[in-house]
Amino acid sequence: MSGISRDTRRCALQAIYQFDAVGDSDAEQIRETLEGSRTSETAQSAGFELARGAWEHREESDELVRPLSPEWPTHRQPMIDRNILRIALYEIRHAGTAGKVAINGAVELAKEFGGEKSFGFVNAVLDRIWKDDSSIDPSQPGEG
Numbered sequence: 001m002s003g004i005s006r007d008t009r010r011c012a013l014q015a016i017y018q019f020d021a022v023g024d025s026d027a028e029q030i031r032e033t034l035e036g037s038r039t040s041e042t043a044q045s046a047g048f049e050l051a052r053g054a055w056e057h058r059e060e061s062d063e064l065v066r067p068l069s070p071e072w073p074t075h076r077q078p079m080i081d082r083n084i085l086r087i088a089l090y091e092i093r094h095a096g097t098a099g100k101v102a103i104n105g106a107v108e109l110a111k112e113f114g115g116e117k118s119f120g121f122v123n124a125v126l127d128r129i130w131k132d133d134s135s136i137d138p139s140q141p142g143e144g
Contacts (some may be wrong), residue, residue, distance in 0.1 A: 004050065004097060007039040009087065009105050011047025012054065013113065016083045019055045027052070054083075054090035061089040064129050069121075080114045081121060088126050099130040 011034050018030045034044040054061070062074045065085055074082055088106035091097035097105075103126045110119035 004046070004091065004095070004105065005043060006105070006108065007037075007043035008046045008050060009109055010112075011037055011039055011044050012050035012087050013047075013080070013083060013109055015048050015051035016055055016087060017079060019051065020079055020083055024052075024055060050087060050090070050095070053094060054086045057090050057094060058086050060093075061086045064089060064133070065125055068125050068128055072121075078115060078118065081110065081118050084109050084114065084118075084122050085125060088122075089129065092126075092130060093133075099126075103127060103130060 014037060015030050015034060018033065019027075022030075024030075031044075031048045034048060037044060039047075062082070065074065065082075069077070077085075084106050087109075088102045091102040091105070092099050103123065106126055107119050107123050110122040114122070
């Protein structure tokens with residue numbers, strides 16, 4: 001799933017936001033909401049699958065973030081921020097996206113949809129995890 005487009009990430013954020021708000025009991029209804037996103041069917045489908053993977057691995061991602069933001073535990077983080085982190089960490093750890101590419105994509109989402117300080121928070125947390133995580137090769141090229 002490397003080479004993830006901006007539209008795919010936007011769709012993924014829309015879907016995982018809904019998973020976080022209402023749970024994943026009606027995944028098909030969430031998938032259908034992407035049809036109004038004015039993106040290609042390919043981006044919608046890939047975004048939904050990216051969101052589903054990130055949602056399934058959310059506990060793993062939240063564990064990685066927890067020690068880096070003790071003042072902002074996951075349940076207190078803005079829903080946009082925590083889900084951008086989840087998507088990026090899923091991309092890096094499970095979808096084969098280069099760390100720099102996933103982090104850049106996450107920062108762009110945070111600038112577009114997050115609060116004033118979201119992109120700095122997202123960048124700092126992901127950069128630290130990417131550099132410290134022994135399961136990730138930090139020399140991984142920055143090309144997706």
